[in-house]
Amino acid sequence: MTPRILAGLFLAAWLGAMFPNAAAQQAVRPQPLKSGIEFAGAEVRALQQDDFANPGMLWVARGEKLWREPAGTESQSCASCHGDAKASMAGVATRYPLLDPGATRLVNLEGRIMQCREQRQHAAPLKYESEELLALTAYVRHQSRGMPVKVVIDGQSRSHFEAGRDLYYRRMGQMNLSCAQCHQQNWGKKLGPEIISQGHGNAYPIYRLEWQTVGSLHRRFRSCLSGVRAEMLPQGVPEYLDLELYLAWRSGELPIETPGVRR
Amino acid sequence: MTARIQMPKQATRGQVVEIRIAIQHPMETGFRRDDGGREIPKNVINKLICRYNGVEVFRAEMGSGVAANPYLDFFVVADASGELVFDWVDDNGMTGSERAPIVVTG
Numbered sequence: 278m279t280p281r282i283l284a285g286l287f288l289a290a291w292l293g294a295m296f297p298n299a300a301a302q303q304a305v306r307p308q309p310l311k312s313g314i315e316f317a318g319a320e321v322r323a324l325q326q327d328d329f330a331n332p333g334m335l336w337v338a339r340g341e342k343l344w345r346e347p348a349g350t351e352s353q354s355c356a357s358c359h360g361d362a363k364a365s366m367a368g369v370a371t372r373y374p375l376l377d378p379g380a381t382r383l384v385n386l387e388g389r390i391m392q393c394r395e396q397r398q399h400a401a402p403l404k405y406e407s408e409e410l411l412a413l414t415a416y417v418r419h420q421s422r423g424m425p426v427k428v429v430i431d432g433q434s435r436s437h438f439e440a441g442r443d444l445y446y447r448r449m450g451q452m453n454l455s456c457a458q459c460h461q462q463n464w465g466k467k468l469g470p471e472i473i474s475q476g477h478g479n480a481y482p483i484y485r486l487e488w489q490t491v492g493s494l495h496r497r498f499r500s501c502l503s504g505v506r507a508e509m510l511p512q513g514v515p516e517y518l519d520l521e522l523y524l525a526w527r528s529g530e531l532p533i534e535t536p537g538v539r540r
Numbered sequence: 541m542t543a544r545i546q547m548p549k550q551a552t553r554g555q556v557v558e559i560r561i562a563i564q565h566p567m568e569t570g571f572r573r574d575d576g577g578r579e580i581p582k583n584v585i586n587k588l589i590c591r592y593n594g595v596e597v598f599r600a601e602m603g604s605g606v607a608a609n610p611y612l613d614f615f616v617v618a619d620a621s622g623e624l625v626f627d628w629v630d631d632n633g634m635t636g637s638e639r640a641p642i643v644v645t646g
């Protein structure tokens with residue numbers, strides 16, 4: 278071994294010791310994978326399991342109505358093109374977020390519904406986090422309930438996946454915390470009265486008892502960012518989409534639970 | 541206002557049947573303030589009535605203590621075929637209505 282290679286090895290070892298975060302930035306899934314519902318109390322679990330008592334099902338029911346409601350200049354409904362969602366939308370949500378060929382930013386399920394509405398139905402745009410968009414998203418994603426997410430993270434999507442992973446490990450806000458410090462390294466432990474979950478997105482949109490309504494994954498991102506006293510970006514920004522892709526990969530074999538119920 | 545009703549479509553005469561209804565509503569308590577510090581006026585579903593073939597069989601009067609998207613569960617004796625009609629009204633005067641048929645045999 279030449280002195281130069283030895284020096285290089287020393288430098289690598291020193292860097293590894295000084296910056297353990299650099300090594301931790303690999304994309305890893307928590308082991309074993311646990312859905313957020315496993316961290317919830319018995320009452321919340323019962324609420325999610327009962328398809329009638331689950332308040333999120335009201336949004337699914339509203340989404341089903343909206344699916345068949347004509348909108349826009351052509352008076353086309355979602356059903357005019359896609360027919361019965363139970364058949365046409367089964368498994369669709371498992372692929373999102375994804376990158377359209379030639380596109381530079383990811384599109385998630387909310388984004389696809391908004392795009393369809395504006396470009397195909399020529400209808401008034403739906404705002405992110407609006408009741409209508411939440412209802413439609415919940416309805417479409419509900420058709421994939423029980424199926425694991427299968428997103429593409431290679432090829433052109435790779436850079437988005439890596440950006441999402443980097444965001445996941447980036448320390449942020451006055452608390453100087455990254456997503457990983459709670460949800461990757463300390464899940465299962467207590468944070469005040471709460472048990473820290475693994476932070477998966479498989480049940481979204483969810484009915485949160487704290488919100489008393491249904492909210493999107495991006496709304497949850499904003500809650501977490503507020504919790505660590507970091508800047509909250511608006512829903513639908515590219516950073517959130519990259520993070521959503523990383524989380525979708527990270528949730529592995531966990532089945533979609535939409536509409537989930539959480540405290 | 542979206543509502544969901546769950547009850548048996550068929551029953552035998554004299555059978556006690558379970559009726560479940562869930563209504564999408566914010567049930568604003570009147571105790572909250574918005575980001576600008578202004579009071580958010582109270583707006584709850586204050587009355588819900590269920591009529592079975594025109595006869596009132598159940599009535600609920602709700603207030604600030606009931607959570608958003610109220611879910612009610614009650615029992616009715618099935619005595620004749622027909623329908624159950626649910627009517628409700630909130631503090632803003634918004635009304636909602638749903639109906640569900642039932643076939644009673646025997």
